[in-house]
Amino acid sequence: MILVATNIDIFSTFQNSLFPLTARPLQIVLAYSGGLDSHVLLHLLSRYKELYPQHDYLAVHVHHGLSDNADAWLAHCQLTAAALDINLIAEKVVLNVGSRESLEAKARTARYEVIAKHLNGESLLLLGQHLDDQLETFLLQLKRGAGVKGLSAMAANMPFALQKNGQIVRPLLTQPQQALVDYATQANLSWVEDESNNDASYDRNFLRHQIIPSLKQRWPNIAHTVHRSAQLCAEQQALADEIAELDLIRCQQPFSGLKISELVKLSKIRRNNVIRFWLTLQFLPMPSRHHLDKLWQEVVHAAADANPQLSWQAGEFRRYQGVLYNQQKHAQLKDFVITLKHTQNQVIPLPDNIGLLHLQSEPIDALQTQSRKNDEIATDEAVDAYHIGMFIKKPLDNEEVTIRFRGEGKCHPIGRSGSRSMKKLYQEYQIAPWLRDRIPLVYYDEQLVCAIGLWVCKGYAEQEGLHWYITR
Incomplete structure (x- = not known):
């Protein structure tokens, strides 16, 4: 490894961005296209790896097949990653070519989906955007008439929507592109050039080549001042989200x-x-x-x-x-059945993104204590999950336990005066018709035991039985 004696600040920026997030060993993944920005990031990551070898390092290259040079870019990325001792995974995707703007969005979505498959747990996904990219993004959002959320542009750190505990990290977001060019030149790096970056019919390229140079000539510090404005917009959006979170607790059914x-x-x-x-x-x-x-x-x-x-x-x-x-359009689940092999503690993925069904056999006091804590501190789970616990007695050894989504006939919920049809019960519990086939129902053999989050059938309530709840 050849260390660069100059441009120490850019590595310090990179190191300072990652170090607070890597207190314990974890996976660090780089989205590696082979272009200037991601190549500099790969080189910096290799240096970081020498200092902190305890982490799991990975680069992912996505081959879109949109350029005649795509195969050559892949070969370049493979050789470069090997030389810098970073494990590389290459994935090929096929895109349906439409308008250019839709193609850009499809390519970005495909990259994220492919990369998400290789993230494990609390992973960091590194992206190579820099200060000039931030300026372009801000102007594009301004052109679209965006509010403070859009004008927040890109965050240095943010959750990765496709990976529950993953984070997107942009370590060089405060660095101008020229700093990356200088670093790459002094380190004798070679990178690929995507010919589409010169096509001014793309809005971003139009800004990059025709508008921003004039803005910088007039106002040399505009990229820094716009970045500051984006940060202020992000603060306003964070405040709006805090208020919305409180309002959602009151408003959410x-x-x-x-x-x-x-x-x-x-x-x-x-x-x-x-x-x-x-x-x-x-x-x-x-x-x-x-x-x-x-x-x-x-x-x-x-x-x-x-x-x-x-x-x-x-x-x-x-x-x-x-x-x-x-x-939204949902899959038909009326004939979908999940058969449980045991009734010990487990988490059961439900179909069609309904959520996760949790089955626990902990004492009721411990669960009630945790539930009270969740309510008091208004955790994320209280906002994005319906955590309505159901306690039911355990099945007999010879009873088959199934989860179904179509209830028929009648049921007598505890606390009610008599039996009612499932249709009538759903109406009383204000369950919209299009959601009724998405309510998990627990059956012992052919007997309905409970509708998760709604009711327990008479004869099956148990203070220290099985505890069921759903998180989204």
Whole structure:
């Protein structure tokens, strides 16, 4: 390994970005395209590895096949990673070519999905964006009419949406591109050049080659000042999210809806804020201000006996028994059955992204204590999960335990005066018709025992039995 004697600051920046996040051994993954930015990052990562060998280091190269040079780029990345003693995984993806802007988005989504497959637990995903990329992103968001969330541009550290405990880290976000060029030149690095970077028909390239040079000539420090503005926008967004989190605890109905009776108590700004936050937790795009206005006028304020619907890019807003929902297309689960081999502590993935079904056999006092703690500190789980515990007696040795999603016939929930049909019970519990086949039902043989999060059938309640709950 040849260490660079100059440009010490750029390595210090890199080291200072990673060191606080690597207190214990973990996986550090680099998205490696072979271009200037990611090559500098790979070189810095190799130096970091010499100082901190306890971590698991990996580079991932995604071959999109969009350029005639893609194979040559892959070969270059393989040789470079091997020379720097960084393990490299290469993945090929096939994209459906549409408009150029949609192609860029598809390529980015494909990269993240492929890279996510190789992340393990609390991984760090390193991306090579720098200060000039931040300026471009800010201007693109400004052109789109974005609010503070969009104008926050790129964060130095942020959760990775496709990996629950993963983080995206941009160690060089405060460094101008020229600093990376200088570093690469002095280290005698060679990198690939993507010919599409010179195509001014792409908005980002238009800004890079025709607009930003003029801005820098007039205002040399504009990249730094815009980065400061992005940070201020990020602070404002964080404050809005804190308020939305508190509002969501009041407004959220356990099964993915928002209580209109609570929404109407909020100002329009605060109401739109919590709706956007609610959709963000579902990893959905943001509706426009126009759609939010139509949502309030055409769905919430529709006649009491109406069945209002408003279609938008990520589903269909609907109202049912005073609750606002965003209905999405779901898989048919009426014939889906999960058979449990045992009833010991376990976590069971539910189909179609419903969530995780937890089965525990801990004493009730311990679970109630933990539940109280969760309520008091308003943890993430209290916001993005319905943690309504159900305690039921254990099955007999000869009884088969299954999880189903279509309930038929009648049931007598504890605390009720008599039996009711499943349809009537779902109505009483305000479960919208399109959500009823997504409620996990526990059966012992052919006998319904409980509907998770809703009720326990008479004869099956148990103070220290099996504890069931769902997290999203």
